[in-house]
């Protein structure tokens with residue numbers, strides 16, 4: 001069954017049902033769930049994706065290929081290469097104009113169905129879910145007075161944000177905990193934003209976006225030495241939501 005929050009099915013029109021059904025089953029590896037389940041729409045075939053949703057193709061007279069929209073099938077990582085190789089062998093691959101925007105561990109490609117309509121396969125390898133530390137050792141971010149109350153300052157070298165709030169100082173890893181893109185700070189919204197899949201995080205790094213299960217941004221250990229803020233970028237510290245809320249890995253400023 002589809003997960004809560006996911007769509008149930010997508011319908012795509014085709015010119016030749018048998019030809020497209022064979023393609024989806026053999027080349028894309030979708031599981032046929034049944035034929036003509038919605039007879040009033042015309043001859044159709046329903047396929048179940050690896051995520052449990054349904055992809056329905058319907059043969060229509062006067063077929064016109066759809067433009068400007070495509071469907072992406074998420075695959076288990078172990079299946080991706082087999083499907084990719086099969087599509088390549090059939091000569092269906094089309095240029096992936098977003099190849100340079102993929103995150104670490106994300107593999108994806110576009111391809112055409114027998115009617116020339118664009119489809120996509122995507123899989124995430126295990127490394128996509130590991131959040132790397134910047135690994136630049138201890139970095140002196142600046143004097144504590146350089147960071148006014150409420151400020152959020154990006155340190156490019158150390159790939160962290162230094163956040164100064166009433167409760168204290170936090171150093172947050174700038175890598176998104178969804179799939180490793182880099183988050184940006186949006187001062188007008190007092191939040192971090194990830195442009196890859198539109199996740200959002202508070203200034204403490206708590207997740208407030210739409211992708212369920214995304215953990216808070218990681219923290220780095222931070223200390224003040226002789227008035228200088230020092231951040232240890234060698235260990236990226238995962239946090240629970242409750243730890244992020246209480247700024248457990250931050251530096252609490254004494255009154």
Ligand code: FES
Nearest residue numbers: 176178179194197
């Ligand atoms: S990498 Fe997906 S939302 Fe950031």
